[in-house]
Amino acid sequence: MDLNTIWFILIGVLFAGYAILDGFDLGVGMLHLLVKNDLHRRIFLNAIGPVWDGNEVWLITGGGALFAAFPEVYATVFSGFYIALFLLLVVLVFRAVAIEFRSKRESTRWRQNWDTAFSVASYLIAFLLGVAMGNIIVGVPLNKFHEFVGNFWTLISPYTVLTGITTVALFMMHGAIYLVLKTEGELQTIVKRWVNNTIIFFVICYVSTTMITLVYVPHMTQHFKDFPILFIVPLLNMLAIANIPREIYHQRYGWAFISSCASIAALLALFAIGIFPNLVPSNPNPEYSLTIYNAASSQKTLTIMLIIAIIGVPFVLAYTTAIYWTFRGKVKMEDLNY
């Protein structure tokens, strides 16, 4: 395996880390307005309170790693998807600010406004990320200089809207399961009802996206035809999703959450296998696509970055584990900081 492929995988791991970790923060944000009681909303906020900030670091580091390993992709995508990216940044900023300010005043109106901002931002972050993924699947118009030649509306199509909604559904399900882990009593009974509904919503979206992808974007399946062993990934994905209601039924919420994490990882693996070795496929004119070779930094830089990753990642995993261990268990009344 060459360095370019290793970095393709590592960046995939960073974005998968982001999707798994910030995914439940976003899901909690989407479900936030479904409870009306202020105490319940505070419990939701405090369920993600100590960790959401660190979870977002996965996205920021992913962006930095993309810049370092595949600068052409960083440059093309962020300058090409200009308006969409700034909308994403706006909602990321608003979510952070809303979490921070929401509980700082007693006023009902103040709290309701920030709650709305928090929830709308969470929906939009997930949706925009999903739209971006959809565009990478179908390809975007590039010229021979690797520059994007469309505009904001080029990025919006029925297919990309569908991948956006699927992402929303995925994180909503993930967030609901996380909340089952973090709540107890009456609130947990409410949240548990959501899990089944969100699973159904997600499965509908997932099946639709899969069918439409098979029909309209057949190149996504090429590697599966060439290497049938890869069918193990969609198989694991379906088993993981099917396992969630089973674990919930047996009240093994930790396992339900792990299954949900596994299904997100498997979905991203499907996506990565589908686009490989492209990073940004060009459509039309596939010969202008950005690949892991023509978009990459020098072999020297990829080596240095690999050393940095080998030194840094064990630390990152150790901190993350330590923090989640410290804040494990149900959210207690005396722990309400937000």
Added chain:
Amino acid sequence: MGEVELLSRLQFAITAAFHFIYPPMSIGLGIALIIMEGMYLKTKDKKWEDLTRFWVKIFGIIFAMGVASGIVMEFQFGTNWATYSRFVGDVFGSALAAEGIFAFFLESGFLAILLFGWNKVKPTTHFISTILVAFGAHLSAVWILVANSWQQTPAGHHIVTRQVGDTIVARAEIVDFWQVVFNPSTIDRLTHTIIGAWLTGAFLVLSISAYYILKNRHLEHSKSAIKIGLIIAVIASFLQLITGHSSAVGVSKNQPAKLAAAEGLFETQTNAPLHIFGWVDEKEQKVKYGIAIPGLLSWLVHFDASKPVTGLDKFAPEDRPPVNIVFQSFHIMIAIGMLFILMSIVGIILWATNKLWTARWFLWILVFSVLLPHIANQTGWITAEVGRQPWIVYGLLRTSDAISKTLTPGSVWFSLILFTLIYLLIFVLFLFLLDRKIKQGIVDHSTDGIYAKQKIVVEKN
């Protein structure tokens, strides 16, 4: 300058300037927190616990604002400066990625324990978390300063050309990683920025604590906090004199056009003067209404007044930075630096002679002094970044050639207006929250927390 370029530069300047309000406060406050919590663990005096908890809350607000305003920074090299990103990604991107992996995870992870872990971990674990958060904040300064210093004094790279489409495109690629990291200006600029951050944290502590003393609140706590603030301020303000001098000497060697602009030196000359203040007339190419000390610039750069200092005449007009803005920001920064030394000395003398708590005039000065480090930070960065113009990577890539090719003025107007409003909103909210925390004051924690519970057990025994 094209409209897209002008707007993009404005956007970068505004977002970077607003963002840089917060990180120096986190870095500086981190040091103060280590001292406060260290004192608590050492003395077990609950005064220190209350103080630590109060400042941890302020730290939390500042940190959150820094994160919210910082997300944009990670992505806007790509959005508006795509040509730059393609050119430098091989070198610059590594430093940015290292910042994420080594610093951001550390900071944001242990911040959770700092803010919410009081009742969940042992006191020593909490203290270690405080140290790790402060360390992480310093580490992120290291990597971002490495990246920025490479733009100022590129080293450890070579220029490689390759074919993209039907044209030949050049980019910088790493040859020697450690030369990139320790490029000629890294150490000077890193130490100068970090000590500037310590001053920012110290004067924040001094300002709020002086305010409490003037309002006759939390006297015990605030006196202790002021002592810590003064100690940091006196050490940092003298150190800053050394790093500032060293930076200027480095600039005279590596970026002589920047130093010439900062001093309004149009002609290369021996016995070059140092201006205390002045106004640069860029058309007539001279400094008006100023007071200058003859020979001092030559002496400061070479320790010898008879040696020449390079002036702007050695540079073609298209290679010169704007002069007056660099001159003014440089001189404001230096004047504030001198004020720091003066204020720290006065503070220490008043403290030593036991007059500090009654010298209301000085306490009022401390209250307003919180603005000074911020002005110095901002003007320092204006000197550094405007002084580097017209280059985005000094000597290698011009700012005008670095812009994204796909941008339209309309879309940059959109993002510029949107983000100016959002950053203003964040700033107003920050002031609002800070004001509330100050009004709430330092909370007495003698009745809650595991520390108190432990103490109660001890007392019962």
